[in-house]
């Protein structure tokens with residue numbers, strides 16, 4: 001019996017090694033330049049990420065970091081450096097999407113996918129979506145909910161270079177109340193249906209849930225503070241979770257060095273989450289005057305996720321999104337525009353986020369145009385929301401978010417000037433992440 005086991009294990013081990021080699025071959029295929037070679041990028045205009053620009057500069061990348069930036073006339077290429085000529089391009093820091101569901105399918109029609117799919121489905125979608133996202137110029141993402149720790153696994157395999165994709169910060173499953181946005185509602189009580197997140201009630205249970213999520217790899221905790229669009233039986237303006245429950249989550253996460261991000265549309269649930277100390281409000285659709293003041297006071301961010309609501313209204317029916325969700329989106333649309341524009345104009349911190357799910361993966365940059373239209377923002381502001389501000393929200397501004405010496409070499413380039421036409425960011429010609437080139441259309 002023991003020998004049989006040994007043979008079985010050896011066969012399994014051999015299989016793993018073979019699979020790993022194949023994966024490795026596959027992975028290196030996606031990297032156009034390894035980070036051990038120094039690179040000198042000749043840049044036309046540079047959008048630094050902090051609201052400033054530079055022109056005719058060269059950027060030297062050694063290993064995974066930027067080692068020098070200066071006027072092209074004075075910067076010398078290290079010996080053996082690869083020269084990348086982007087002098088007819090605008091060069092920017094890698095973009096950062098603070099709200100993705102990278103493990104969601106291309107045909108996600110609401111909460112029913114939990115009934116039709118296994119955890120492995122999410123893992124495989126993640127591999128496909130991660131590459132699309134990276135090639136679209138997004139070198140960092142914050143994932144805001146995934147089942148079966150599929151986002152944890154994807155984050156780790158991307159970090160190991162096995163799967164091409166953006167640098168990931170993940171929440172694993174969201175925490176939500178019984179009957180709320182993370183639950184699946186409207187069915188017979190005889191059917192035991194798993195949630196779209198982790199369904200947990202009560203401060204003690206939430207404390208344990210936070211510890212469990214952190215134990216299995218969560219970088220931050222996502223909590224559902226109000227009803228949502230893609231769930232039945234809950235209203236977007238009703239709070240979910242009591243103040244005590246919200247505090248328990250934020251306190252426990254804080255003890256473990258984790259920030260909390262809160263899904264909130266309605267004003268009351270939003271304010272309760274901000275008072276409890278969350279770092280960001282996801283969506284923030286119906287934020288009121290008191291909420292705006294509170295968020296400014298606490299330095300909490302809104303991640304507005306605008307594009308997805310328009311998509312649900314316009315294409316929801318053909319993509320199989322349930323009628324109740326489309327109806328919720330329509331009812332909220334105008335109110336949301338007024339509320340979020342006011343918050344943006346009055347100085348609440350905003351960070352770029354799309355809620356990328358369904359077929360939004362790789363189209364993340366379309367959010368910029370909607371931000372400008374909805375929030376009354378300027379192109380430079382929304383670029384900053386997707387670089388400097390996003391990095392600050394994640395707590396990694398010392399490593400990323402602007403093009404500066406000593407930071408990770410996350411660098412993208414587009415033809416033309418996105419400050420004149422923001423939609424140019426939808427066509428990225430060059431993508432470098434941590435010194436490795438993943439896309440260079442001239443090549």
Ligand SMILES: [Zn+2]
Pocket residue numbers: 099100101144145355
């Ligand atoms: Zn979301």
